[in-house]
Amino acid sequence: MEEFNIFQGTQAVLFDFDNTLVDFEANSRKALESVAQDIQNFLQDTGVSSLPLAYLKEKLLVISSKLDSEGVYDRNVWWSELMKELGVQSVDKEQLYEWTSLYWSIAGQNTPFEDALDIVEYLKKKGYKLGLVTNSDGEGGDKRSRISKFPYLDKFNLIIIGGENNVKPKPSLQPFIFACEELKVPKESCVMVGDDPVKDCLAAKRAGLKSILVDRKGAVKFPELYADFVVNSLKELEEFL
Secondary structure (H helix, E strand, C coil), X not given: CCCCCCCCCCCEEEECCECCCEECHHHHHHHHHHHHHHHHHHHHHCCCCCCCHHHHHHHHHHHHHHHHHCCCCCHHHHHHHHHHHCCCCCCCHHHHHHHHHHHHHHHCCCEECHHHHHHHHHHHHCCCEEEEEEECCCCCCCHHHHHCCCCCHHHCCEEEXXXXXXXXXXXXXXXXXXXXXXXXXXXXXXXXXXXXXXXXXXXXXXCCCEEEEECCCCCCCCXXXXXXXXXXXXXXXXXCC
């Protein structure tokens, strides 16, 4: 008997961008470390305090992870939060922007995953409608500019950036529902593929779509609680799409 495929009848495939189609994590970490170094210099130059660089790096990594999970993408807020925790009451907004510019000069250099290029080409040849559903980079960032550098961008029928143009950011259900409406595809015939178990997968399922979690490092605990299916590589999508 033929094995049941829950993705049978799929007409459209939506993708997240960062850490799904392009490697964002590596350069983001390097960027945070560079900002931590600059913040250390700032604290020393202003006579506020002299803190070990390793401490500042770790502190900033924790804060950035926490705020990102909460949907706070404005990097200026990240630096402000660090300053508050260090007991620095106020920092000039121009200085915050300098750190944000430094961050994006490094974090914005994103290399596409090889399997991402392969699967986009494969799905397009198969006749699927393709969409990109991602979140804004926040004030000082430029998500659309980063997306524009993706080699196969012309193969996408739709690009939605949550947090811009009156579209709420993921994990709101709005961007997923909006994507299906714009592509003129029933929600049950649309699949969301992303690396975030909550913002991408669980949110998409709640919106009525099917979802696939890309867990490249096998780091997500109990992934079946969030997604309909889990893959370690986008190449695996060829097995059922």
